[in-house]
Amino acid sequence: MPFAGDEVRIGLACGTDASGTWHGTYDVRVDAAALWRVGLHPDQPTSRIAGPSPPAWWHAEAERAWHRPARHR
Numbered sequence: 001m002p003f004a005g006d007e008v009r010i011g012l013a014c015g016t017d018a019s020g021t022w023h024g025t026y027d028v029r030v031d032a033a034a035l036w037r038v039g040l041h042p043d044q045p046t047s048r049i050a051g052p053s054p055p056a057w058w059h060a061e062a063e064r065a066w067h068r069p070a071r072h073r
Contacts (some may be wrong), residue, residue, distance in 0.1 A: 007034040 011027035062069040 003034045007031040
């Protein structure tokens with residue numbers, strides 16, 4: 001795991017809505033220094049799009065491959 005235990009905080013809020021249906025919401029917070037270390041901090045150039053997106057056929061093939069059995073990948 002690229003993050004130490006004290007660099008990630010996960011919160012959970014649970015409750016019912018007006019109809020009595022249960023809902024839960026997770027809140028995940030990662031320390032900014034930890035994000036910087038792995039190149040994911042928004043102020044880093046590596047966290048921004050650096051080139052064109054792959055062509056549409058590439059996305060379609062990746063989606064098809066996901067649904068194929070592992071022996072056919």
